[in-house]
Amino acid sequence: MILVNGQVRDAVPVTDRGLxxxxxxxxxxxxxxxxxxxxxxxxxxxxxxCGVLGIPCPDEIILREELAVVARxxxxxxxxIIVTRGSGARGYRPPRSAMPTRIVMALxxxxxxxxxxxxxxxxxxxxxxxxxxxxxxxVKHLNRLENVMARAEWSEPSIAEGLLLDQEGNVIEGxxxxxxxxxNGILSTPDLRRxxxxxxxxxxxxxxxxxxxxxxxxxxxxxxxxxxxxEFWLVNSLIGLWQVxxxxxxxxxxxxxxxxxxRWLDEESD
Amino acid sequence: MILVNGQVRDAVPVTDRGLxxxxxxxxxxxxxxxxxxxxxxxxxxxxxxCGVLGIPCPDEIILREELAVVARxxxxxxxxIIVTRGSGARGYRPPRSAMPTRIVMALxxxxxxxxxxxxxxxxxxxxxxxxxxxxxxxVKHLNRLENVMARAEWSEPSIAEGLLLDQEGNVIEGxxxxxxxxxNGILSTPDLRRxxxxxxxxxxxxxxxxxxxxxxxxxxxxxxxxxxxxEFWLVNSLIGLWQVxxxxxxxxxxxxxxxxxxRWLDEESD
Numbered sequence: 301m302i303l304v305n306g307q308v309r310d311a312v313p314v315t316d317r318g319l320x321x322x323x324x325x326x327x328x329x330x331x332x333x334x335x336x337x338x339x340x341x342x343x344x345x346x347x348x349x350c351g352v353l354g355i356p357c358p359d360e361i362i363l364r365e366e367l368a369v370v371a372r373x374x375x376x377x378x379x380x381i382i383v384t385r386g387s388g389a390r391g392y393r394p395p396r397s398a399m400p401t402r403i404v405m406a407l408x409x410x411x412x413x414x415x416x417x418x419x420x421x422x423x424x425x426x427x428x429x430x431x432x433x434x435x436x437x438x439v440k441h442l443n444r445l446e447n448v449m450a451r452a453e454w455s456e457p458s459i460a461e462g463l464l465l466d467q468e469g470n471v472i473e474g475x476x477x478x479x480x481x482x483x484n485g486i487l488s489t490p491d492l493r494r495x496x497x498x499x500x501x502x503x504x505x506x507x508x509x510x511x512x513x514x515x516x517x518x519x520x521x522x523x524x525x526x527x528x529x530x531e532f533w534l535v536n537s538l539i540g541l542w543q544v545x546x547x548x549x550x551x552x553x554x555x556x557x558x559x560x561x562x563r564w565l566d567e568e569s570d
Numbered sequence: 571m572i573l574v575n576g577q578v579r580d581a582v583p584v585t586d587r588g589l590x591x592x593x594x595x596x597x598x599x600x601x602x603x604x605x606x607x608x609x610x611x612x613x614x615x616x617x618x619x620c621g622v623l624g625i626p627c628p629d630e631i632i633l634r635e636e637l638a639v640v641a642r643x644x645x646x647x648x649x650x651i652i653v654t655r656g657s658g659a660r661g662y663r664p665p666r667s668a669m670p671t672r673i674v675m676a677l678x679x680x681x682x683x684x685x686x687x688x689x690x691x692x693x694x695x696x697x698x699x700x701x702x703x704x705x706x707x708x709v710k711h712l713n714r715l716e717n718v719m720a721r722a723e724w725s726e727p728s729i730a731e732g733l734l735l736d737q738e739g740n741v742i743e744g745x746x747x748x749x750x751x752x753x754n755g756i757l758s759t760p761d762l763r764r765x766x767x768x769x770x771x772x773x774x775x776x777x778x779x780x781x782x783x784x785x786x787x788x789x790x791x792x793x794x795x796x797x798x799x800x801e802f803w804l805v806n807s808l809i810g811l812w813q814v815x816x817x818x819x820x821x822x823x824x825x826x827x828x829x830x831x832x833r834w835l836d837e838e839s840d
Binding site: 442446475476 | 574
C-alpha cells in the first residue's frame with residue numbers, strides 16, 4: 301500500500317522534481333508489528349536532510365498516521381518514506397510555491413541468509429569511487445547513481461556487500477551500509493563530511509560505544525587499515541550489524557565486540 | 571501532453587527507479603513547427619548516455635513518432651524526453667528484468683528577454699562546486715542536485731546564469747549551459763571528463779569551429795582566465811548562444827566571433 305500526500309496512489313506526477321532531478325530525500329525503516337523502529341532518530345534525520353535541501357519537512361504526526369495505515373499491509377516489512385520538492389516549472393531553480401510530495405509505503409522485507417548475521421559476510425571492493433561533495437555529504441538524498449553503479453558491479457549471491465572508497469583512497473561505506481572497524485578494542489568509522497550517507501544505525505553505534513565506555517573515532521580510514529583490524533562490521537537499519545567474514549583473502553572470525561554491540565542495538569531499538 | 575511508454579499519462583509508478591535513485595537520463599530539445607531540432611545529435615547523445623548507465627535506449631522510430639504526437643500541443647515549445655531504468659524491487663542493484671520507462675512530453679518554451687541574445691547577459695559565480703566523478707561526467711543523468719543547489723543561490727531576474735567551478739578551481743559550466751571563451755581568435759571550452767554535462771550545442775560549436783578553420787581547445791580552464799578573454803559565451807540547445815556582458819565587474823561587448831557562431835548554428839539546426 302502506498303500513500304502519496306495522504307491519498308492511496310500508485311503513481312506520482314510526471315512533473316515531480318524527485319523524478320526530474322532527484323530533488324528529494326528518503327528513509328527506509330524496519331517495521332516491527334507495524335511499528336517503525338527507532339522512529340525518533342529516523343524522523344530527526346529526515347528533517348535534517350530536508351533542511352539541507354531546503355525542502356519543508358512533512359509533519360511528524362501526519363507521517364506517523366500514514367505509517368500506521370501502510371504498515372497494516374506489511375506489519376513486519378519495511379517502511380519507505382520519500383519526500384521530494386514537489387512539482388514545478390521546468391528548470392533547476394526550486395519553485396517558491398512548490399508543495400513537497402510525501403510518499404509513504406510499506407514493502408516486503410528483503411530476506412537475507414541467516415548466516416550473514418550468525419557467521420559474517422563476504423565483501424568485495426567496488427571499483428566505483430565516491431565523488432567528494434561536502435554540500436550533500438551525509439544526506440540520504442535521491443541522487444544515488446553512484447550506489448547503483450557500484451551495486452551493478454557484481455551479481456554473485458555469496459557476496460553480500462561491496463565497499464566504496466573515495467577518490468583519495470579512504471574507505472567510506474558499503475553500497476547500502478556504514479562501516480566500523482575494531483582495533484585494539486577501539487572503534488573507528490569513516491568521517492562522512494565529504495561523501496557517503498550517515499545512517500541512523502551508525503549514530504546509534506557511536507552513542508552505544510560512548511555509553512559503554514568504548515572509544516570510537518570518526519576519522520579518515522585508509523583502505524589498507526581494514527586488513528589489520530580485529531573486527532570489521534557493516535551496519536544499517538535493515539540488516540542491523542553484519543560482521544565481515546571475508547574480504548580480499550583476509551578472514552575474520554565473528555568478534556566479541558560485534559556480538560556485544562548487536563545486543564546493545566537490540567536492547568534499545570524502540 | 572505527456573506519453574509514458576506510449577500511453578497518454580500524467581503520472582509514473584511510485585516504484586520507478588528514476589524517482590528512487592535518479593536512475594535515468596534526459597534530453598530537452600527545442601521544437602520548430604513541431605519538429606525536434608538537431609534530432610540526430612540529440613538521439614545519439616541519449617543513446618550514449620543510456621549506454622553509460624546500462625539502460626536500453628528506446629527505439630529511435632518510436633521516439634520520433636511520440637515526439638510528433640506530443641508536439642501537436644506545443645509545436646514551438648520544448649520536447650523533454652526522460653528514460654529511466656524502470657521499476658524494480660527495492661535496492662540499488664539494477665534488476666535484470668526491468669523495462670525502461672520512456673517519457674516524452676512537450677512543454678511551453680521558457681521566455682527569456684530578447685536582450686539576453688542581442689546584448690548579452692549578466693552572470694554570477696556560484697559557491698556550489700561540482701564534485702569530480704569521471705564515471706558519470708558528461709552524462710545528462712537525473713542526479714542533478716548540484717545544479718538545483720547552484721540555481722537556488724540567486725533569485726535576481728537580471729542575472730541570467732550562474733557559473734560552476736569544480737573543486738580544483740577550474741570553471742566547468744553554467745547551471746544549465748556549457749561555456750566557451752575566445753582568446754586571440756581561438757576558442758576554449760572546459761574539459762568535461764571529470765564533471766559537467768557535455769551538451770549537444772557544445773559539440774556543434776566545436777565542429778563548426780573546425781569546419782571554419784577556427785582553433786578550439788578542450789582543456790582545463792582556470793577561473794581567472796575568464797577575465798582576460800575577449801569573448802565569453804554560454805550555450806545550450808534552448809538558449810542558443812548568449813554572450814556574457816557582465817561578470818564580477820568585468821564588462822564585455824558582444825564579440826564578432828560569437829555573432830558569427832550564432833549564424834553558423836542557425837544555418838545548420840536541422
